[in-house]
Amino acid sequence: MAFEGLAERLQATLKKLRGKGKVTEADVKEAMREVRLALLEADVNFKVVKDFVNRVKERAVDQEVMKSLTPGQQVIKVVNDELTQLMGGSQSKLAQSHRPPTVVMMVGLQGAGKTTTTAKLARYLQKQNHHPMLVACDVYRPAAIKQLQVLGEQLNVPVFAKGENDRPVSIAQEAVTKAKEEHCDYVLIDTAGRLHVDEELMSELADMREAVSPDEILLVVDAMTGQDAVNVAERFHRELELSGVVLTKLDGDTRGGAALSVKAVTGCPIKFVGMGEKVDALEPFHPDRMAGRILGMGDVLTLIEKAQANVDAERAAELEKKIRQQQFTFDDFLEQLEQVRNMGPLDEVLGMLPGMNKIKGFKNLQVDENQLARVEAIVLSMTPEEKAHPEIINASRRRRIARGSGTQVQDVNRLLKQFNDMKKMMKQFTNMTKGGKRRRGGFKFPFMQ
Template identity: 50%
Template structure:
């Protein structure tokens, strides 16, 4: 997501490096790169024109703060304008106190509307809101069955009357059922078409007037770029929507939809779909998205992901184990699996400031090393997992584990050796010492940038490009990579 846009914008910052201050002359090249980056990302042309005009005006009137380079200040101006374009702040889903909240889902076929309906229900369930799904798509084969299957997967009931009933009547009875049972939120999944037509709009209008929804959300495929914004505007003008859900944001989306929808349609983006799994729905925060686009990461989203997976009591126990050097392979395996639940390694790394520039090869190498570790740990006995020292002193045990996992004895020896060093260093860190830590996964995953030899990660000082690296001493010793999970 946004990789091409981020790369293009980074070339814009380079135009200002080495400059003493921002001026009319030296920002023109940078603005030209920003304009090109936005157009290649399929952002609406009028949005691009307005964006460049605002950035130019603000950049020329900006006073350069002492200690901040012109390129860093220009990035801050672009960041703030991106936030402005995307809506400034998150717009949460409505919740009507004391009565059932009704949400109407709309969209074309193929946008992931039915899946987004289930994702939204799961998201609300995590917020302790009870839900009922209503299946009114009687036209698409197996649409009702798909929603029922998803409902069972997330443990949310589905109201349906078969494929022969009138969609308006299904919606009406579904909402009445939810109100009668005191359900907090009812989500009505409607039929889509391959393109906008009058029959579709008329049916949507009838359903909307019948159930009077508190929210009307349009599900839009972000892969369609600026056309997503035009589609949102059309629905908004004809039906009246309260927000949009952008799906497939984890794919090859160039970013045009996210940057165009609010400005063109006037409707806020409320959620984004970031994967095929039913858990892969996130509230849309313009400031966080701007940070991701500019390669600054998104630590808040990473923390929220971790909070969903990590139990506070377990975290405290783990901390005690680490500080007392009792962290073992069982704990390590648990951490690996927790990280898997948070998403792919690539997805997690993109949320960490400076790590968004890791190459696909480096990420694949990291994924491979994690799988190797898991396979070798799974071949250990429970006693060996609890006491790694047994493996350090027993070649026969290491050979058995190597044979069981399909790797070499030297691989097992390296895992055990690195684990013992890591455990020792964790204890020292708990005592206030911060020595350099060896790479746990070889091949650069200890320091994810080590394999590529790229040096300090971009954005080390908060923005892409960061501060200029310090001059190296003539005989500077090579530092060890810092890294554990």
């Protein structure tokens, strides 16, 4: 997960201040020394680190903070505020032209995931009830046009493409005209990349900018390249006047330095972040929410938005009623499992809850996708009556279900026990407002290790 190392260091450092009844200037200096090291290890630009630490230190030793009833908490608030400002302060939304279509040029080096990100942005716009068109202007990379066409077909989004011998600038111009005819309100141009920045590439992109007057020029960069991503952003911004940055692979094993540096160094806001391989794994970037996640405060708003996008409200109300009446079935279980999976990796979803990082064992939580497939196979091997009434599943039925799902009887026994435990826990959660006691010990979902 992105920022994992940085988050652990910062949270450990600030934890020392949190419970202090009195915080001295020496305490703040010691904490800032640790913060400085943590940021540098996360590959944050050294000038950015210096400015950040100085701003926090200046605000943290203010008399109002020092003499407050909770000085430790106030210092943490200062760090949170400055971290938010460092990443842009507030969400920078995608432009929308008053005279459609809105033209978006996607630029970047090869290997950053530009073509896939262009398709992901189309999917994001679809969810916002827009009608995007994809444009294949990378005529140099083998199979780039075909890749975009395949992605467009998956999304049911029109793709404008011509031959590899056509000029990219002409393709872009014709695409904008075609989009107007077909009433598409966004044109997403997948431009050619290079292994490194060169004059020929920049000249072509500059000509395209002049020809189609884009409302947005978004640079797609790989967050895992650290400071190199910031250097690339600087060069592209100097040549093309970028309107924003999309960071890909932010869900990978990255230190997060690019996300914390790019706005401060280039002035370009981060507009989206790629959080996975799926076509819907593109999220708007919220500096305040990311700061909260880094400092262990959770990200409840993003979690709520994910739930709203993936959970049917009427079905949820019906499910709550079933839980209260102890009528939760294996069919309901499969449906809920699919909805949760659509929200993203379970460990990341749980990580958005405030305080989850403090729970013992949470950092080692792993979701075993193979085990999840086995669980689904077991449930799908049950008859409709068995799914609705698991209590009727006797020894012979368990053997039949195990054979049908390619698993062992012990696997079926384990799932049935965990399912019963889950039903009890869900019942207790719904009764908490009535004075129900929280169950001690807990249990593991059948797809966790």
